[in-house]
Amino acid sequence: MSAFEKTPGWLDWYAGPSKPRFQLPAGAVDAHCHVFGPGDAFPFAPERKYTPCDASKAQLFALRDHLGFARNVIVQATCHGADNRAMVDACQSSGGRARGVATVRRSISDAELQALHAAGVRGVRFNFVKRLVDFTPKDELMEIAGRIARLGWHVVIYFEAVDLPELWDFFTALPTTVVVDHMGRPDVAKGVDSAEFALFLKFMREHPNVWSKVSCPERLSLTGPKALDGERNAYRDVVPFARRVVEAFPDRVLWGTDWPHPNLKDHMPDDGLLVDFIPHIAPTAELQRKLLVDNPMRLYWPEEV
Numbered sequence: 581m582s583a584f585e586k587t588p589g590w591l592d593w594y595a596g597p598s599k600p601r602f603q604l605p606a607g608a609v610d611a612h613c614h615v616f617g618p619g620d621a622f623p624f625a626p627e628r629k630y631t632p633c634d635a636s637k638a639q640l641f642a643l644r645d646h647l648g649f650a651r652n653v654i655v656q657a658t659c660h661g662a663d664n665r666a667m668v669d670a671c672q673s674s675g676g677r678a679r680g681v682a683t684v685r686r687s688i689s690d691a692e693l694q695a696l697h698a699a700g701v702r703g704v705r706f707n708f709v710k711r712l713v714d715f716t717p718k719d720e721l722m723e724i725a726g727r728i729a730r731l732g733w734h735v736v737i738y739f740e741a742v743d744l745p746e747l748w749d750f751f752t753a754l755p756t757t758v759v760v761d762h763m764g765r766p767d768v769a770k771g772v773d774s775a776e777f778a779l780f781l782k783f784m785r786e787h788p789n790v791w792s793k794v795s796c797p798e799r800l801s802l803t804g805p806k807a808l809d810g811e812r813n814a815y816r817d818v819v820p821f822a823r824r825v826v827e828a829f830p831d832r833v834l835w836g837t838d839w840p841h842p843n844l845k846d847h848m849p850d851d852g853l854l855v856d857f858i859p860h861i862a863p864t865a866e867l868q869r870k871l872l873v874d875n876p877m878r879l880y881w882p883e884e885v
């Protein structure tokens with residue numbers, strides 16, 4: 581435990597997860613997960629909006645092995661701001677089995693970008709979720725996007741569905757592959773045929789450089805049931821959304837656990853049961869292989885494909 585005091589009400593990640601019943605295909609990639617600290621080694625950023633529990637690289641790699649994943653994509657968590665040391669250290673300790681997505685500021689030098697590349701970073705994250713980050717001007721983000729495009733990296737974007745109309749012009753002007761976190765956070769109460777979700781599907785349909793993570797049903801679900809107590813058919817209200825995206829864009833979807841699940845308020849899922857969500861949204865072996873192996877390998881380990 582670090583000297584940092586967790587945000588009141590913080591839910592720690594679930595210890596002792598189940599073994600998934602769904603057998604992941606060989607070479608499966610957990611394409612969205614984080615490390616937190618540990619705070620004593622890698623302090624949380626002063627500008628952070630929450631203070632988490634520790635979630636170390638060793639704990640992440642143990643979960644990877646327990647669930648049956650081969651590799652991780654470690655996404656810079658906002659509690660570390662633009663200090664990428666914890667994520668970079670995890671990538672460097674993974675024996676080539678982790679790649680990273682960083683948060684950078686305009687002030688980063690070319691040499692620092694090169695060092696991130698050497699550590700395994702292949703993308704930057706632009707976050708528009710107001711409870712997580714302060715606003716960064718779009719001209720600064722566009723400048724960063726232009727620089728990282730030259731390294732062959734992509735941009736990961738995190739936003740709420742209601743904000744897509746306002747962000748549309750910026751997103752569609754990005755010069756790289758663009759990966760949307762958690763399906764752009766649809767409001768599942770509005771339904772899979774809502775105008776809001778139709779706009780997201782149009783965003784993907786009209787822009788072949790846009791990919792989506794079909795992750796985080798535990799954040800989006802309103803009616804559950806929760807991935808706890810042996811429930812292998814969890815978050816049923818999210819299934820139609822994720823399945824629609826997987827079936828419409830099978831070559832542009834990724835899946836990740838989102839471990840250690842920052843900022844969940846209601847419950848902390850059993851990650852083994854969360855893996856059992858996958859066959860509900862990708863029902864065939866071919867869709868599963870694309871989602872879990874082919875697509876993440878093409879984006880993060882293209883030299884091996």
Ligand SMILES: O=C(O)c1cc(C(=O)O)oc(=O)c1
Pocket residue numbers: 656657658659712761799838842843
């Ligand atoms: O919805 C969230 O609270 C959340 C936060 C972070 C982060 O703090 O980086 O990352 C995520 O993927 C999701």
